[in-house]
Amino acid sequence: MYRPFLALRYLLSRPINLLGVLGVSLGVWAMIVVVSIFSGFLRVVGEHVRSASADVSVLQLEDARYGELRRAIEADENVAATAPRLVHYGLLHRPDESPPPPPLLGRGALQGGDTPFLFLLGVDPERERATTGFAGWLQAVDGERRVADAEHPFARIDGLPVVVLGEDRMIAGGLHRGDRVVLHTGRLERGADGGRALVQVTRRDAAGNAISPVFAVAGAYRTQHVGYDGNNAFVHIDELRALLDLPADAVQEIAVKVVDRATTAATAERVARTVRRLQGYGNVTESRGGPVALSWRERHQAFLDSVEWQRGLMKLVLIIIMAAAVLLMVATLSMMVTEKTADIGILTALGGSPRGVMTVFLSCGLAITIVGIALGLIGGSLSAVYLDEFRRFVRAISGIDLFPVKVYNLDRVPHELDPWWMLQVAGIALLVGAVVSALPAWRAARHDPLVSLRGS
């Protein structure tokens, strides 16, 4: 009985023990809050990427025909719809401007729209609507930049083919619906000598002169995926086929919508096998190259992994910080043991064993750890949940935005409390607390009681 009784008395009578509690709770708090934000960020970013992607994408198609592939792919029981795509590239600029300079290295990866280079996606609006979130992307834009007729977004304007730009790029370029833009692009053509050369893609004007193709801006689209809108523009697939002299049914990518999203990866594997068989390739594992089918997660694996990796690194750093914070407890407990040497003597004289004395001080350390963990978990959970409110409050009174969420196309600071992670944090803190408490407790147990009984 004396062990918990004395431990409690020692704890309550020494305010400096609050320093140990503070250290533990700060460490736990930081681990909960930071990892919760990272987890929330990972979830939201995943959702954003997901919203701008097809469930499964068939890539690396060469000389492929959509009709044949469509029938085979849609025969899969988990495939709901498919959409053909052509993927090209180019520089877009106003007719009265020179082509912009090439982008600076390292820019444009995050926000998009700040480099002149973009991907030109040729899509079939009907099939795209049935397969991806295309219709929603068009509806997401309000005001004058919205496409005039969402049912027919690629209807020609003044006889010109149209392009649908990402809203970011449309704003950055100061463009309006109906404005003209010139596309500078090229394609590889086999020359007379059998070699391949990059040839500029042109159209013939009324006078028969070769000119860069001109498009009218039909309006804008908006996804939630940071970077996507600024770097991708849509045109009708038939316009792009004509521009690139491709056959009527030519396709470079196929977007696939699945019925059951839980089995997307398995569906992607089946689709890959089907497409490779039709294209005359073996299994992916058997031969390199040729078409592949990737789930949306696989297609963005590198990006999602990089965020996940940052979260893992942050966990490691925070664990080290927490261990350092817990070391505060060693200092306070060591001071306590030094102050209590006389008590150790009398406890021994009253019948206390070294193990009993050790338990008193170990209980102090564990109590500090447990209270610190509890406060850290509660504080961390509340901070994570109400962090956005705190951000708004600070911004309202000081004008300073602690977490500029718009950079990541977010509405609020994301969070996701993971009970398993919280359990891990509590377990790690308890383990570290027990280990560091054991050192001064062990010193107390080894203290010669006669020294303190004689010493006063």
Add this chain to the structure above:
Amino acid sequence: MSAPVLSADRVTKSFWLGKREIPILRGIDLQVAPGEMVALLGASGAGKSTLLHVLGLLDAPTGGAVNYDGRPVHDLSVVERARLRHQHVGFVFQFYHLIPELTALQNVTLARMMQCSVLQYWRERGAVRTAATTLLDEVGLGQRLQHRPAELSGGERQRVAIARALLAQPRVILADEPTGNLDSDTANGVMDLLFRINRERQLAFLLVTHNEEVARRCHRTVRLKDGVVVG
């Protein structure tokens, strides 16, 4: 005749200073009978406190035997010695050694807590508090139950220490200069209390003192000189 409540049989104790052996006790024979009050006299460094610690199982003898009620106890395990120390012996020290965070009542009840589990103490807590209150009342501190050591005088602190030593109902009290830190009036009061307890409870005492007058009031005096009983 009943067995001595406490006895030392050719007890020796040495300390080592590097490779040099420093003998402190050189073959002590001593018996304390039930209800007997024995004064242990000797100059500083004679080995009085060391003998008390060895007899109280706080320290192990280098040679010889320590017996409680005729049973050898000096070579028991650490845990058994701790348990026996609680059951058989009560300590009163010159510097009181009270726990400063606890009240007088809690300092006394602590003696019972030492041997109880949480559940056991919870069941007995009423009886333990009553016994501790009675003891504190008996030593004249009935009105000072909730005072902490810092709020008590030296004499009052020593009375709390005496009450604490009595709570476990030991067979013998080992008192190491219990009045050495008190003024003479207070010291007389404390000694009167110890003699009264000895008389009323028939409790054995081994009392280390420098005071010849106190020694004369005891039933028997043992004199130590250079680790040897000389009278």
